Amino acid sequence: MTISRRVFVKAGGLTLVSLGLDPLFLGRAAYALRRPLASSSRPILVCLFQRGAVDGLNMIVPHGEGAYYQERPRIAIPAQDVVDLDGHFGLHPSLAPLKELWDNKSLAAIHAIGSPDSTRSHFDAQDYMETGTPGVKSTADGWANRYCQHDQEHANTPFRAVAFGPQLPRILAGTAPSLAIDDLQAFGLKAPQEATRDRLTRAFEELYDGAGTGLLASSSREGFEAVQMLKRADPTQYKPASNADYPPGRLGKTLQQIAQLIKADVGLEIAFADCSGWDTHVNQGSSEGQLSTRLRELGLALAAFAKDLGDRMGNIVVLTMSEFGRTIRENGNSGTDHGHATAMLALGGPVNGGRVLGRWPGLGVEQRFEGRDVAVTTDFRDLFGEILARHLGATDLSAVFPGFAPSPARFLGAIRA
Amino acid sequence: MPLSVITALCLLTAQMPAGSPGTLTARDSAFHALNRLAYGARPGEADSVARAGVMRWIEQQLDPDRISDAHLAAREREFKILDYDRGDLAERYRDAQRERQRMQREMADSYPLSDRRGGQGVRPEARPMQEFRELGGELQQLALVRAAVSERQLREVMVDFWTNHFNVFVGKGADRFLLPSYIEETIRPRALGRFEDLLIATARSPAMLFYLDNAQSVAPGSAPPRPMMSPFRRRRFGMNELPEDRPRRQPTGINENYARELMELHTLGVDGGYTQQDVINVARIFTGWSIERPDRGAGFVFHDWAHDQGDKIVLGQKFKRDGEDEGIRLLKFLANQHATMHHVSAKLCARFVADEPPDGCVDAAVAAWQQTHGDIRAVLRAIFTSPDFWAPQAVRAKVKTPFEFVVSAVRAAGIEPDDTPRLAQVVARLGEPLYQQPAPTGYAETEAHWVNSGALLARMNAAMMFAKQSSSIPDFDDHAQLVDAIDQKLLAGTMSAHTKSVILEQLTDINDPAQARTMAVGLALGGPDFQKQ
Numbered sequence: 001m002t003i004s005r006r007v008f009v010k011a012g013g014l015t016l017v018s019l020g021l022d023p024l025f026l027g028r029a030a031y032a033l034r035r036p037l038a039s040s041s042r043p044i045l046v047c048l049f050q051r052g053a054v055d056g057l058n059m060i061v062p063h064g065e066g067a068y069y070q071e072r073p074r075i076a077i078p079a080q081d082v083v084d085l086d087g088h089f090g091l092h093p094s095l096a097p098l099k100e101l102w103d104n105k106s107l108a109a110i111h112a113i114g115s116p117d118s119t120r121s122h123f124d125a126q127d128y129m130e131t132g133t134p135g136v137k138s139t140a141d142g143w144a145n146r147y148c149q150h151d152q153e154h155a156n157t158p159f160r161a162v163a164f165g166p167q168l169p170r171i172l173a174g175t176a177p178s179l180a181i182d183d184l185q186a187f188g189l190k191a192p193q194e195a196t197r198d199r200l201t202r203a204f205e206e207l208y209d210g211a212g213t214g215l216l217a218s219s220s221r222e223g224f225e226a227v228q229m230l231k232r233a234d235p236t237q238y239k240p241a242s243n244a245d246y247p248p249g250r251l252g253k254t255l256q257q258i259a260q261l262i263k264a265d266v267g268l269e270i271a272f273a274d275c276s277g278w279d280t281h282v283n284q285g286s287s288e289g290q291l292s293t294r295l296r297e298l299g300l301a302l303a304a305f306a307k308d309l310g311d312r313m314g315n316i317v318v319l320t321m322s323e324f325g326r327t328i329r330e331n332g333n334s335g336t337d338h339g340h341a342t343a344m345l346a347l348g349g350p351v352n353g354g355r356v357l358g359r360w361p362g363l364g365v366e367q368r369f370e371g372r373d374v375a376v377t378t379d380f381r382d383l384f385g386e387i388l389a390r391h392l393g394a395t396d397l398s399a400v401f402p403g404f405a406p407s408p409a410r411f412l413g414a415i416r417a
Numbered sequence: 418m419p420l421s422v423i424t425a426l427c428l429l430t431a432q433m434p435a436g437s438p439g440t441l442t443a444r445d446s447a448f449h450a451l452n453r454l455a456y457g458a459r460p461g462e463a464d465s466v467a468r469a470g471v472m473r474w475i476e477q478q479l480d481p482d483r484i485s486d487a488h489l490a491a492r493e494r495e496f497k498i499l500d501y502d503r504g505d506l507a508e509r510y511r512d513a514q515r516e517r518q519r520m521q522r523e524m525a526d527s528y529p530l531s532d533r534r535g536g537q538g539v540r541p542e543a544r545p546m547q548e549f550r551e552l553g554g555e556l557q558q559l560a561l562v563r564a565a566v567s568e569r570q571l572r573e574v575m576v577d578f579w580t581n582h583f584n585v586f587v588g589k590g591a592d593r594f595l596l597p598s599y600i601e602e603t604i605r606p607r608a609l610g611r612f613e614d615l616l617i618a619t620a621r622s623p624a625m626l627f628y629l630d631n632a633q634s635v636a637p638g639s640a641p642p643r644p645m646m647s648p649f650r651r652r653r654f655g656m657n658e659l660p661e662d663r664p665r666r667q668p669t670g671i672n673e674n675y676a677r678e679l680m681e682l683h684t685l686g687v688d689g690g691y692t693q694q695d696v697i698n699v700a701r702i703f704t705g706w707s708i709e710r711p712d713r714g715a716g717f718v719f720h721d722w723a724h725d726q727g728d729k730i731v732l733g734q735k736f737k738r739d740g741e742d743e744g745i746r747l748l749k750f751l752a753n754q755h756a757t758m759h760h761v762s763a764k765l766c767a768r769f770v771a772d773e774p775p776d777g778c779v780d781a782a783v784a785a786w787q788q789t790h791g792d793i794r795a796v797l798r799a800i801f802t803s804p805d806f807w808a809p810q811a812v813r814a815k816v817k818t819p820f821e822f823v824v825s826a827v828r829a830a831g832i833e834p835d836d837t838p839r840l841a842q843v844v845a846r847l848g849e850p851l852y853q854q855p856a857p858t859g860y861a862e863t864e865a866h867w868v869n870s871g872a873l874l875a876r877m878n879a880a881m882m883f884a885k886q887s888s889s890i891p892d893f894d895d896h897a898q899l900v901d902a903i904d905q906k907l908l909a910g911t912m913s914a915h916t917k918s919v920i921l922e923q924l925t926d927i928n929d930p931a932q933a934r935t936m937a938v939g940l941a942l943g944g945p946d947f948q949k950q
Contacts, residue, residue: 123589123590138681140858168871170856177870179869180848187874189881199923200939203919204877206922207915207916207919210915211945215868216816216873217945219872222870223870223871224870333522
């Protein structure tokens with residue numbers, strides 16, 4: 001069974017090699033429309049976590065909805081400032097650098113997306129979004145790591161799954177190899193001079209070579225292989241292509257390093273980065289102000305990333321996510337409090353762009369969740385599952401999202417067929 | 418045969434438990450015990466424990482109150498956090514929060530603001546915020562200092578074990594100020610007591626009640642007699658995510674979170690034979706177990722008005738309506754279930770013996786548990802005297818966790834950890850930030866979770882840093898003598914021939930003795946031999 005399944009999968013679902021296929025297998029195979037090819041055209045997923053719960057309503061603005069303006073007298077984005085997308089929704093003006101990508105159909109927005117769990121705790125909701133098991137706290141690993149555990153079609157290169165930051169986030173925690181890289185240029189052994197660094201690297205490599213066949217030996221081999229690969233790629237000499245101009249600050253630097261890693265062809269499949277500062281309870285601002293500043297940085301960084309990678313964006317999907325959205329009504333401090341559904345952005349060649357995806361529930365009182373928040377009409381696992389299956393080629397989503405049955409029937413069509 | 422060897426053999430046979438294979442030398446046995454019951458050996462310690470008799474040393478460790486620990490007591494006085502109780506910390510947290518909100522308002526008013534993490538225009542942090550952050554750093558570093566310098570090593574190991582078994586995430590709301598007292602008052606005094614007492618103490622602790630949401634669990638339809646007095650109203654910082662989660666709602670029903678983790682993680686284990694209905698009934702039993710006045714430190718309180726007044730059945734056992742005592746009876750009942758004994762014993766054996774614990778030591782631990790009604794010391798003694806503990810395949814079979822690696826390196830290298838959060842930051846970089854595991858499972862014990870290429874490179878870098886501060890190895894002109902001294906002092910003579918030859922080869926063109934020492938100590942601490950225990 002295992003063998004015939006692999007044959008089937010490798011053949012891209014075109015040939016039925018066995019008549020004894022079980023229905024579950026057929027269900028799984030139906031997800032996999034796209035298979036990984038050679039290394040430089042390998043599909044890549046970049047996840048950006050907007051920690052703190054971004055206000056989806058001011059990011060992707062429902063300017064065609066009267067209730068939006070009634071509920072937000074001080075912080076709504078005036079219709080004349082909104083960068084219109086489809087007559088009903090529009091981008092926050094600070095996201096204007098992304099309009100070009102919308103127009104060339106490589107940017108989509110997903111609205112009213114979120115968790116089936118009703119928690120308004122940042123901690124719980126982030127945890128659920130990263131483990132992929134809303135409501136279940138004891139899940140030890142993250143969904144991106146489980147994908148790597150179960151989809152062994154790809155070779156496990158040391159750079160297959162990389163989180164940019166000092167520590168491995170929950171989404172990549174688990175038994176499949178994954179790296180946390182705080183700074184690409186400082187990855188590897190630290191020593192003031194290159195000669196000392198090379199010497200230490202050689203010495204430790206030899207030490208661990210003698211450690212036999214265990215996990216210590218194999219992991220150290222992977223580590224030194226990664227160091228060598230990076231050394232050849234020489235990240236210190238990086239120049240973004242097409243004069244792409246990353247904004248100053250951590251997000252721009254991180255996205256630039258992800259671009260470097262992609263161009264180095266070291267086998268990156270999943271990259272993850274955090275960007276914080278979205279918890280806008282006080283003086284959120286409107287077209288200008290606190291949220292606007294954060295969105296401007298996000299828009300400039302994403303636009304620079306797409307420009308820098310050029311044709312390579314044909315194999316890349318960038319996905320933003322956030323633990324929940326914010327209240328429809330502004331609060332007494334000209335901010336918003338913790339809500340329910342939010343909006344996400346998907347960007348890249350494989351994205352079915354130029355559309356706002358997902359069923360819009362409306363902002364009317366009776367359409368809201370618990371009378372106050374945007375209702376969730378898309379379970380985030382259906383979007384993540386679609387991207388894993390149709391972009392990365394995952395074959396077993398039930399292993400990635402235990403207790404949930406992602407169904408192609410519920411896929412939003414975020415990835416081009 | 419030299420006299421010393423004969424003496425060692427006599428000591429070994431006299432001290433070793435019946436049935437243990439005599440393949441380990443007295444020194445190797447002592448080193449093994451120090452690697453598992455302690456955070457590794459300090460230079461020369463394997464020899465001194467071997468001389469005194471390893472089983473005698475183990476008995477001493479099982480009775481920590483009779484071990485004098487003056488050095489640690491002196492070190493603990495450096496930590497301000499030990500002078501503050503829950504109420505003090507709550508007050509400091511509240512001040513820090515107010516300050517943060519004030520600054521947020523100011524920053525928003527003084528648009529355009531720059532990205533605080535982006536580096537431009539970083540504002541000086543207000544004093545209360547900085548102070549509270551420093552206290553958080555102290556909490557982590559205190560754990561490192563205790564593990565590194567305490568003479569009561571086994572107790573420190575068990576504090577770490579139980580803190581992880583009954584994990585509480587320090588980043589969740591009120592747990593930012595409730596965690597210190599959880600460690601000091603709930604876990605530490607009971608780490609070698611009776612499991613049942615520890616279980617009850619964690620169940621009643623404000624930190625756990627908040628972390629697993631039981632503080633919010635009320636019988637459906639119940640309401641406080643005087644609404645204005647409800648702890649869920651007028652909170653200056655509230656129940657779930659403080660202080661941002663502004664629109665407060667009265668809790669309206671039971672919360673199953675604690676009930677589920679109590680059975681799945683703390684007691685019976687995931688295959689412990691309970692059903693979803695049992696989870697619901699356990700949650701009903703704990704309705705009304707809550708905390709009062711988070712702004713004053715949130716003491717335990719039982720709200721009779723919130724308690725489900727019906728009878729409940731758990732695992733076929735009936736719990737008659739009896740208010741708060743229902744919960745106590747249930748905890749005692751769960752603590753003595755066979756599934757609990759097995760689950761917790763297997764976890765202890767995974768920590769002390771092997772990632773995949775052999776049945777023999779688990780059975781011995783369960784038997785001791787049954788005989789002593791869950792006396793943790795008796796359970797540990799059964800593990801330490803089981804043949805599985807001393808089997809050659811158990812020796813050096815486990816990879817150190819990041820915390821164990823850092824503490825053992827500090828001990829071996831003769832580094833006195835300071836009171837800055839520096840070492841705690843190293844542990845975090847290696848993947849195990851203390852008290853920051855969000856999931857109630859705690860951190861994993863098995864090597865698959867700790868060994869990966871990035872983490873190993875980080876261990877090597879940490880080892881080179883420790884080597885520069887090391888004081889346990891003197892300078893030698895002769896490289897062979899240097900490597901031999903490192904083998905004896907850092908690894909109690911267990912360094913592999915391969916490691917020795919690689920280190921020697923690396924030293925060939927280094928003439929400066931200090932430079933050679935740093936290189937050799939770094940390679941030894943960062944190499945494969947020292948990763949194992």
